[in-house]
Amino acid sequence: MATTDRKPILISGAGIASLLLGQALLRASIPFRIFEKDTSIIFRAQGYRLRLSTEGLDAIEAVLGPDGFQKFWDTCGKTGGVGFTAIDAISGEPKDDGIVAYDNGKKKAAEEPEPSQKVLRETLASRGGKVVGISRGDMRKLFLAGCEEFIEWGHQVVGYESTASGVRAIFADGSKSVEGEMLVGGEGLYSRVAEQLSDGKLKVYDTGARGIHGQAPTTAFKGLGEGVWRIADNTRPDGRVFIITNVRPGDMDDENVEFGWTMGAQPGVIRPPNDDYTITGVTAANIAKDITKNWHPRLRPLFDQMIENEAAFWKITCSTPTGVPEWTNDPRVTVIGDAVHSMTPAGGIGANTAVRDSALLGRLLAEAGGFSDGVTAAYEKEMRVYASQAVATSYGLAKSQFGITIDENTPTIRRGPRPV
16 A cells, blocks of 8 residues: 555444455555454354345456456356245245245236346346355455455444544544544444444344354255255244255365355244344254254255354344435445445345445545545435335345334344443
8 A cells, every 4th residue: 555644544344345445445545444343354153155246246346456356256156047946845846935026015917027126136147147156254355355454353443533634433442543534334233333423313123033044065955956046944833934045066076165055034933042143053053953854855964964063043134124314424434334224135135235335435535535525425325325225125025035024113223322
């Protein structure tokens, strides 16, 4: 990075959106600092595999440039097929699983489908007729490359304070960061920067639905074969359960390689002890095995052979379905990724929208040569349009897949008290 007397752009959180923004600033020779509460990139599990849409790939390519994107592209897996193949969990045979593309309750079958339906079908296969995917962990490692010296690990941002000519991040231990020209909140669902900036307008709702993520050797997936699969069990009296998995070619005979699956269920089906979704390992694995004990032998290896210590629960959350709300713009503070638009896993839209944030904000900062009045306002105006559409689509899909409804009685997750 070129030497400069400018104060850095401060970024809270080292998730994929924050790291990709760091790459954009690195290429533009704009100084930055990233603060992450974890002590390293391998401190905790990295979550499930991400499916990349055309928009997501375009955003990543715009930031990384031709050489950087080629390395990223070579790391991605490419799976044949343009959409989900649904399988009945009990019979093991292809079957309509009852999950519609988008639940709007107004369109007749003969009418033109909603735009969100078209988006889901078109973006599942995003380049070269392939479904493109990458693990969250691999994506973070690629985005981290070159940014290592600008990250301060073990620093949890809990708020910020404005100064006469900039902004400082406030950490959990009460200390403060160096003064920066600008602060970008990218620390996810529990973002305290988002809470403070929006004065509570940015909300994340707990839908009540829960999921389990699991991993198994690729040999366990040979009964499925290549494809993007949605396996649904509609026989349970307490609600629908399904898993989604992406089985790519080339690795199915290598027991040293793992594929992942993501289980989702309607509220009340998956019940972590004491509703503690942070539990990982054998407890989560045993619940997944019990839920699927009556599934077809073709599917059982995914659970019988799972790597138990990698199993994990997760909450299914969503931002306000009506769209990203307005708040009083702060020229020096803004938010990206899950901090501003949390989405359900339905449709695989969340991560793709997050990298669009990074590309957009990074481009605006690069064009301005760093912080400039009007950058955050321009970013937020454009982001609200595509992010609001994405949240609405994700929520509409989740209504049919998970049976959730967000209304005035839906609880929100706690971001925590604002710093004094």
